Amino acid sequence: TQLLEQSPQFLSIQEGENLTVYCNSSSVFSSLQWYRQEPGEGPVLLVTVVTGGEVKKLKRLTFQFGDARKDSSLHITAAQPGDTGLYLCAGHSGGGADGLTFGKGTHLIIQP
Amino acid sequence: KAGVTQTPRYLIKTRGQQVTLSCSPISGHRSVSWYQQTPGQGLQFLFEYFSETQRNKGNFPGRFSGRQFSNSRSEMNVSTLELGDSALYLCASSFVSRRDTEAFFGQGTRLTVV
Numbered sequence A: 001t002q003l004l005e006q007s008p009q010f011l012s013i014q015e016g017e018n019l020t021v022y023c024n025s026s027s028v029f030s031s032l033q034w035y036r037q038e039p040g041e042g043p044v045l046l047v048t049v050v051t052g053g054e055v056k057k058l059k060r061l062t063f064q065f066g067d068a069r070k071d072s073s074l075h076i077t078a079a080q081p082g083d084t085g086l087y088l089c090a091g092h093s094g095g096g097a098d099g100l101t102f103g104k105g106t107h108l109i110i111q112p
Numbered sequence B: 001k002a003g004v005t006q007t008p009r010y011l012i013k014t015r016g017q018q019v020t021l022s023c024s025p026i027s028g029h030r031s032v033s034w035y036q037q038t039p040g041q042g043l044q045f046l047f048e049y050f051s052e053t054q055r056n057k058g059n060f061p062g063r064f065s066g067r068q069f070s071n072s073r074s075e076m077n078v079s080t081l082e083l084g085d086s087a088l089y090l091c092a093s094s095f096v097s098r099r100d101t102e103a104f105f106g107q108g109t110r111l112t113v114v
Helices: none
Strands: A005-007 A010-014 A019-024 A031-037 A044-049 A055-058 A061-065 A071-076 A085-092 A106-111 B005-007 B010-013 B019-024 B031-038 B042-050 B053-057 B064-068 B074-078 B087-094 B109-113
Touching: A005 A085, A010 A019, A019 A106, A031 A071, A044 A055, A044 A061, A071 A085, A085 B042, B005 B087, B010 B019, B019 B087, B019 B109, B031 B074, B042 B064, B042 B074, B074 B087
Parallel strands: A010 A106, B010 B109
Antiparallel strands: A005 A019, A019 A071, A031 A044, A031 A085, A055 A061, A061 A071, A085 A106, B005 B019, B019 B074, B031 B042, B031 B087, B042 B053, B064 B074, B087 B109
């Protein structure tokens, strides 16, 4: 069973600060996705990374896929209260129509 | 276009009963996946259906089953409910069944077993 470990589990910071959350595994993933989930809603896809070393930027969010495709990070600059939510990483191990393996998530709270 | 629709949004069932949850994917999407989300275990993959065929199954007991209809709508069934089955059940649809395809999630069905 392939596992994705996310850290930290909980993070509460002030508006305007920067933060990084991590997603690590001992296994190689063919692709990794990051989702954000708000209370009472399903996860919403933020980005998919497929190439080792890949960096993608989405406004104030920067996503990086490790060279060995075993880890990923999400960096948020100048965090805003609207960034509050549960951030989930998920990966496909490869092959055909296998399901996504999710990390348990990072609960992020941005205080005004 | 309309998103993924899951019904009902909330359910309360008694231990030992069975339950059926429904998922209507985005129009044109043929792949539907089901996940269970609990505070302790996070999101866990249940199964995926594509063109009415189960493509893959997660590590859940046989009490969990599903099906997909010709219009791509999907149902999942849990028989002989246990207290531990209380969870948010999420359905995700995608156009094709491929690892880099974006999956769109519904709002989920919150199942409480008492």
